[in-house]
Amino acid sequence: MPILMDLLYGLFVCLGWPYLLYRRLTRGASGVALREYFGHVRSRPVSAHCAWIHGVSLGEINATRTIVDQLHQRSPEVIPVISSTTRTGLDRARKLYPQLVTFRFPLDFSFAVRAALTRIRPSVIVLMELETWPNLIEIAARQGIRVIIANGRVTAERSVRRFKHPLIRWVARRMFSRLTWVGVQDGTYRARFIEIGVPPDRVEITGSLKYDAAETGERIEGQDELAQEMGINTEQPLWVCGSTGPGEEAVLLEAYGKLLEQFPELQLALIPRKPERFDEVARLVVQHGHACLRRSTGAPMVPPEIVQPQPVFLGDTMGELRKFYALATVVFVGRSLVPMGGSDVMEVAGLGKAVLVGPHTENFAEAVNLLLSERAGRRVRSGDHLAAAVADLLRHRSRREQMGEAGRAAIISRRGATRKTVDQILSLLP
Numbered sequence: 001m002p003i004l005m006d007l008l009y010g011l012f013v014c015l016g017w018p019y020l021l022y023r024r025l026t027r028g029a030s031g032v033a034l035r036e037y038f039g040h041v042r043s044r045p046v047s048a049h050c051a052w053i054h055g056v057s058l059g060e061i062n063a064t065r066t067i068v069d070q071l072h073q074r075s076p077e078v079i080p081v082i083s084s085t086t087r088t089g090l091d092r093a094r095k096l097y098p099q100l101v102t103f104r105f106p107l108d109f110s111f112a113v114r115a116a117l118t119r120i121r122p123s124v125i126v127l128m129e130l131e132t133w134p135n136l137i138e139i140a141a142r143q144g145i146r147v148i149i150a151n152g153r154v155t156a157e158r159s160v161r162r163f164k165h166p167l168i169r170w171v172a173r174r175m176f177s178r179l180t181w182v183g184v185q186d187g188t189y190r191a192r193f194i195e196i197g198v199p200p201d202r203v204e205i206t207g208s209l210k211y212d213a214a215e216t217g218e219r220i221e222g223q224d225e226l227a228q229e230m231g232i233n234t235e236q237p238l239w240v241c242g243s244t245g246p247g248e249e250a251v252l253l254e255a256y257g258k259l260l261e262q263f264p265e266l267q268l269a270l271i272p273r274k275p276e277r278f279d280e281v282a283r284l285v286v287q288h289g290h291a292c293l294r295r296s297t298g299a300p301m302v303p304p305e306i307v308q309p310q311p312v313f314l315g316d317t318m319g320e321l322r323k324f325y326a327l328a329t330v331v332f333v334g335r336s337l338v339p340m341g342g343s344d345v346m347e348v349a350g351l352g353k354a355v356l357v358g359p360h361t362e363n364f365a366e367a368v369n370l371l372l373s374e375r376a377g378r379r380v381r382s383g384d385h386l387a388a389a390v391a392d393l394l395r396h397r398s399r400r401e402q403m404g405e406a407g408r409a410a411i412i413s414r415r416g417a418t419r420k421t422v423d424q425i426l427s428l429l430p
Contacts, residue, residue: 001138001174002110009109032090032104039115041083041103049078049429052122053150054105057089058318059344060128063151065096066212066418067126067425075426081120085131088275088318095319108133117143124428126150126421130159134175141178146428150421151209152184154192155341155363163196173197181424183417186366207417208367214350215322216408223326230293230313236265237329237394242321243273243343244334249281251337253288253312255387260310263394269324271315273335273343278316285312295320325351330393330400332356332386342368349376349407354393354400356380370414376407 035041044050051071055061061084068080081101084090093102101120106112113135125140125147132149140147154160163172176197183206184190190203227234239259241252249270256268272281278294282301285292291311292301300311315324325331331353336342341363348355355377361368371377380386393400 001171002135005108005135005138005171006110009107032087036104037107037112038109039106039112039117039119041106041116041119042101043119044079044081044101044121049075049123050121051078051080051124051126051425052083052120053080053126053128054083054131055089055093055128056084056105056131057086058092060084060131060151061089061092061096063128063209063213064093066209067150067421068097068100070418070422071425074422078123078426078429081122091318108135110135110139113139117145123430124148124425126425129153130155132175132179134171137175137178146180147178148181148183148424148428149179149193150183151206151417152182152193152203153189154196157192160192160195180428183421183424185417188366204420206420207414208346209417209421210344210346210367211411211414212416212418214346214411216350216352216412218326218352220322220326220351222320223323226295226320226323227327229298230295231311232267232269232313232327234327236267237263238267238269238327239330239332239390240269240271240324240328241332241334242271242315242325242348244270244281245273245338245340246277247338248334249284250288251383251386252332253285253290255383255390256312257288258384258387259390259394262391264309266394267310267313269313269315269328271321271324275316275318278314282314282316285314322347322351325353328353330354330356330390332390334358336360337380337383337386345371345377346411349404350411352401352404352408354378354403355407356386356389358386370410371407374406374410376403376410378403 053064055064071078071080082093082097083103083105084093085105090104106116122145127149129151137147179198182193182198182203185208190205193203194200259266270281282292286301286303289303292314293311294314294316296316325348331348333343333345336358339360342361344364345355345367349371355371357368357379359381378389380389
């Protein structure tokens with residue numbers, strides 16, 4: 001298996017190097033030492049048990065918080081180390097865990113995996129959601145290191161079809177059969193993991209870690225400072241549109257223009273999902289006749305002729321989305337008006353806010369369906385429908401407060417995935 005995968009990875013690099021070079025030039029340096037890509041990470045200096053926890057990006061790294069906290073509480077001698085694949089995920093890991101070893105997940109070449117395992121010496125490897133790699137799982141199994149999946153989900157039936165494709169079926173089934181345990185979010189995901197090769201007795205429904213990670217207070221640290229520094233008036237309503245994607249911001253700005261005719265005091269904050277789109281969205285705000293107040297600079301971008309009376313706040317920094325949500329009167333969770341699978345709704349619900357989503361939420365179907373069933377959220381079909389829903393909630397304070405409380409209660413009632421996951425980690429330690 002490792003030789004076969006190394007040959008396939010090598011072929012991919014040979015064919016794909018122009019794209020990789022273009023991506024490097026357009027996105028800039030990753031801020032990660034090249035040696036970390038090949039497993040030469042900082043060695044773990046102590047001889048205690050170690051849990052290597054890996055999350056591909058920002059959302060998965062945020063979901064590790066409750067696991068790390070509970071490991072510290074229940075078994076302080078177990079040392080977690082954290083890895084991520086993306087720049088945003090690694091930055092978040094470094095911020096959350098300044099005292100722990102954090103590093104860029106190595107490329108799945110066998111020599112890179114062996115180098116990382118030699119330096120980290122994990123007792124168990126915890127992969128978040130579906131971040132599986134053939135060489136990592138194969139080599140770890142050969143070395144007697146247990147590999148598990150936490151918060152598991154297979155987000156679409158096309159993912160199942162991909163793993164069952166004749167060209168990768170054997171590799172996928174061998175890889176998934178090597179997993180020691182998979183904790184999944186719901187029954188649908190359990191069936192999908194079994195279908196792609198995990199033995200049924202190793203798949204357990206634990207619920208979602210994000211229910212445990214979602215804070216359920218009414219306020220969070222730093223929200224007042226954010227409002228003061230950006231000039232957000234906390235006495236006036238604020239519509240926050242978070243984790244937005246391409247094609248959504250224009251629709252949201254059109255809806256905002258209509259809402260201003262009824263609610264001239266309404267404020268809007270846009271927080272795009274991808275950092276590389278911040279400049280694009282800022283220009284779009286100006287094109288719609290608003291002054292754009294950027295969080296990163298504090299300096300407004302002003303159109304030649306201001307058509308709209310209210311400025312638009314642009315959240316163009318990382319790690320502050322929850323502060324915007326905490327200040328919101330109404331929240332729209334993005335990447336859902338366009339077919340991009342949706343974004344996480346649990347943080348919004350945990351803060352007791354009324355949640356609106358579009359029709360495309362398949363990546364977070366379980367959480368969205370929960371909020372809809374508990375009348376803690378509403379689904380909208382279009383920009384006009386969204387504007388009408390926001391207007392309704394702005395007019396009726398009791399309705400949005402009831403939605404917020406229902407969402408918070410739904411989250412609290414479904415906690416427990418962290419305990420089940422940590423139980424499994426501790427049971428696998430030598």
